[in-house]
Amino acid sequence: MHRIEPPAASIYDEMLASDLAVRPHYDEFLRWLNQQSAETLSQRRQEAELLFHRVGITFAVYGDDNDAERLIPFDTIPRILPADEWQRLEAGLRQRVAALNAFLHDIYHDGHILKAGLIPAEQVLANAQYQTAMRGVNLPHGIYSHISGVDVIRHNDGDCYVLEDNLRVPSGVSYMLENRKMMMRLFPELFARHAVAPVEHYPSLLLDTLRHATFADNPTVVVLTPGHYNSAYFEHAFLAQQMGVELVEGRDLFVRNDRVFMRTTAGHKQVDVIYRRVDDNFLDPLAFRSDSSLGVPGLLAAYRAGNVILANAIGTGVADDKSIYPYVPDMVRFYLDEEPLLKNVPTWQCRKPADLSHVLANLDDLVVKEVHGAGGYGMLIGPKASRAEIAEFRCRIIADPANYIAQPTLALSTCPTFVEEGIAPRHIDLRPFVLAGKEVKIVPGGLARVALQRGSLVVNSSQGGGTKDAWVLEA
């Protein structure tokens, strides 16, 4: 028997119920775990680390010294979801992404939702992420966000909440795939004892999605990367290889007569779909940041002429902005005429005077975020902050209220995790990847991230988070 540190009373734990009974979907796993000696388990963990290093699944910390590449810590205790729970989550994700795509089409065309007064027009149109260049541009099937990475957490009420919709260039799917590969390599017997829904077909679903994003026959698809010093380069190369398409950098492409071509050893070849892992602002130095060398001059013109498809579309950032987030449930009702299946975290918008005074009065209990922030930067976690930090944030909010939103401090659920002291509960979230093509496809599960520091709620890999394999058990 391995000792598992019990979870805190006020927190939902994925494995252990409040009376410390094992939840049924972890029964078999725990039985297996208790048959393994501590030495075996620690040996396997070392093996995993060695393999990840050898395979080079590292993420580069910016700079050109290779020694700076490090591993994202991987934990060998999976996050397990029972089939029925996943079905509910999946239905909610489909609905949410459908509404977000409808919203993007709407705000770049007629703006029905703005005219209906559901969202203040200036909050959309004056948003830094709103791209006027996209107005009136018609995209095949009206799809803007082909690939969405929706961050979902479980609160202590046992319900799932969406924390963030990532509609720009969400990353992490390669870790989902490599984590599964690693688990199967280390513990094949576990997969014989569980019916774990497969995820390995993600690259072929992604390729289908990209090929259906254009009306062109037999389209040429490429992956556009900022290059091999980018922190997510491994993923770009991995996905290009798995799909069997070219991995290009901006300098490999050029635009002639509003068409995009790549330079090859046998001459020029036209490109129809670009799965771009480069941010909007760096895509085309003629249209956006002129100092960008990552993009392709003239790309925007080719895109607007309908001669190339970008996935995701330009200008999706306005829909996953934290200032727009509070309206997503309204979008579901407005565009789909359905009740939202997934909950939003209650959010106070500091731009509203009433919300602002509530936020300022309750800073100790709230999480405050910058509306354009990402990656766990630029935020205040009230219950964990010092007096000085709270005072400083108070000044920043008062100086520019519209730049902040606040949410209650959510008690992210925990999952037992190997840490130095043994096995202890650590907070986790889940990022499923939603593919919107001819139809919406989601591989069961997603990337499970875990905050490795005791009590920490920040799961981002840039801030010391790790990952787990996420299992959806087939019914």
Place this chain on the structure above:
Amino acid sequence: MMLSRTADHLYWMSRYLERAENLARLLDVSFSLALLPQSKNGARSEISAPLVITEMLEEYNRKHDELTPEKLLDFVALDRSNPASIVSCIRQARENAHAVRGKITAEMWENINATWIEAREYAAKGIDNVGAFFDWVKERSHLFRGVTYGTILRGDAYSFIRLGTFIERADNTARLLDVKAHLLQSDEAASASDYYAWSALLKALSAYEAYLEIYRDAVTARQVTEMLILSPRLPRSLRACLEAICKILAQLEGDNGRLAQRDAAALLAELKFASVDEILDEGLHDYLAECLIDINGLGDRIYQAYLKAA
């Protein structure tokens, strides 16, 4: 058909690895020659030879004020601030592989990445057994070539990888032979130390057994020269490299490569119809210098035809 930039990375990946291997061979021959009993000046020239023929002497003198075997070994093998050192070559081979890891097999990538991780450890810890280190470099290069041969799809990627190997190898064989060229100029009768010098060169090029099989004779400068330049059967000879290059160029898709093919064919024809006596009459060093210019020119043609990104 593949991206020009991808082809460029694949080509340089294998060039750098081949270069690392040949540097190890070069150091190996210099170190074993320096062990032979001879005059002090002779020993020094053996030691400095690797710096001269790889054009690193100036850089070395900037960093070190005296020439000792230890410092030389450190500079040519391990010094990460020397871009031409063995460890730096491995690093650049790995960097190029990293940039196209989707175009090579997982086993190739894991192999070259593991080589780099171990090379980094050598650079940090130093070398305690010189011979074992040279063997390690050669072995890693053999392994990578083996993994490549055994796993990668036959196509343009494979062609550019091999093209890099043979261009680099032709260049390096010419340079290695040049280490010994000055021995020929000193018009002496074959002395015992000459015999050892040529044997050491053959061994460094893994060509000793081939020599015995072809000539069944004592090691002579004339025959070694003939074999290393003109033998179509020795895989590291100039002629064998050029034959491989011509064959690969002919397989590449598209018609960008006309000039590269023409130059390679001309170079091959020259080697095919040359005789060792002509070469020795012209002077081995001059002949090799000419070869190096031609090989370099061919590399440039290949770059213009296939690898240039912009």
